[in-house]
Amino acid sequence: MALKLTILGCGSALPAKKRNPSAQILETPDGLFLIDCGEGTQLRLRQEHVKIQSISHILISHMHGDHYLGLVGLLSTMNLLGRKKEIHIMGPEPLQEMVESHSRFSSSMFQFPVQYSVTDSKKSEVIYDSVKLEISTLPLKHRIPTTGFYFREKPKPRRLIKAILEQYDVPIKERVDITLGADFIKDDGSVISNKTLTKDPSLSLSYAYCSDTGYMPALAKRIEGCSLLYHESTFMEAEKARAKKTMHSTAAQAASIAKEAGVKHLLLGHYSARYTELDALYQEALAVFPQTILGIQGLVIDIDKICS
């Protein structure tokens, strides 16, 4: 399974029609990661038929309400539905206090373990590392400590060419090594090169989630060549001063980061409620970076497909 993203909400602080606050589900080879969890996320998960007990990690970018106010409700529902499996919550330090104070207020303890990893908005750190996937934080520029998240698939095994393997009678037990790059040495000592036996691996995909942030040119270098960049675009250029003051970005600024970083695709979101129609905002980004996708609620993006 490759990376598949579902937009649960693409609004900003003020709720707008059909724009719930920030929340996304990323399906990865290691399971489901929920990124941000604004108010109403549990309902949105339900509407998108996401199995909430399959979520293993919840990543929170920062402590503004539109990015985390749905967390306690979601955890409570997981609990009521009988969850026993651990959940990992990664984000700013106050998250643990916030969740635990709610348990105290309501005199109810979760029946599953909750692990917390505190993110540091001052530096980029690897916060998740497995055979198939690495996640690191991306320090962002906002009014309070904020990090983005950079998901990168690890290099994948080379793909075996069945017909050639059969031709050279390659035993099953040798095959894993061959996917990792080994040549095949026949009983007579002759060598069949790995290149003959395999095709290049599938592309390792990556996804960068950058919200909320002011315009931050230095970000481009950190996410160079990324398959899909989600970059907040709260405002249009006409509101550039306001974007700067509130430490948000315009659609053109998001597109310019995408262009500078040479990403494959840019995904917009976190729109101000003032934009009831998004076409002009979309056009503003497209003019700078043509491979732009207008994020809307319910959109599902198969990152493998759009990059192949």
Added chain:
Amino acid sequence: MALKLTILGCGSALPAKKRNPSAQILETPDGLFLIDCGEGTQLRLRQEHVKIQSISHILISHMHGDHYLGLVGLLSTMNLLGRKKEIHIMGPEPLQEMVESHSRFSSSMFQFPVQYSVTDSKKSEVIYDSVKLEISTLPLKHRIPTTGFYFREKPKPRRLIKAILEQYDVPIKERVDITLGADFIKDDGSVISNKTLTKDPSLSLSYAYCSDTGYMPALAKRIEGCSLLYHESTFMEAEKARAKKTMHSTAAQAASIAKEAGVKHLLLGHYSARYTELDALYQEALAVFPQTILGIQGLVIDIDKICS
């Protein structure tokens, strides 16, 4: 204006389709009172076209998430929309800590004053008292400290009979006293009785909100003759043992409180997510108390109309 109730949510802890968690708006002669504020309430207010800045008081029954998790989001939205007018929050003690810790996490202070009144779940107290309206708490029986809320309109002025006033040439300045029960004394000393000049006042209406609570027969006496009783009915009788254990009520129990109290109408709500259809639950209550209304999301009840 009499009392008018809008059901914003009628679900319980687990969200169900078209059943948001607890929240109601009561329109009173003194303005808008929000009763409970589960996750997503601000969106429901928007859908029902309620002017959120007109809400003057928010009453929270208890600290279970499905009754208060929408509060911080709603206050944040009021703030973003420029509210300057004070708001009163009435409920259990931890509410203030909860709201203020969110302000601390997000480094954002509300630009309007927030007044807190702490409710005491051990005794009934008057928490609001004006010329036209009184609100007192109703101690309930739940797993954590919980109070219901009893809204009672004060006795209304007697209604002047215009034609009779004109017939006796009653000066304008005398009329307020007459609405309060005074007779009219003519210049020649003769007395026109109040009864001749006025009709009985309109009915003073009352609304009792009782959620969440286990079966509590003693409640009936406190709300005797109430115009409309909202009593939670999380379960049906088949789940009576579960209702007892979790300190909730069955539909039949809610109806039996209504019958015992001699209320005019009973309103059901706070349904368990296990009931996808509510007809059987409704029938269970109707069999005990015929003047039962099945609460559903979006229902608006003009308490004056149903009682006249």
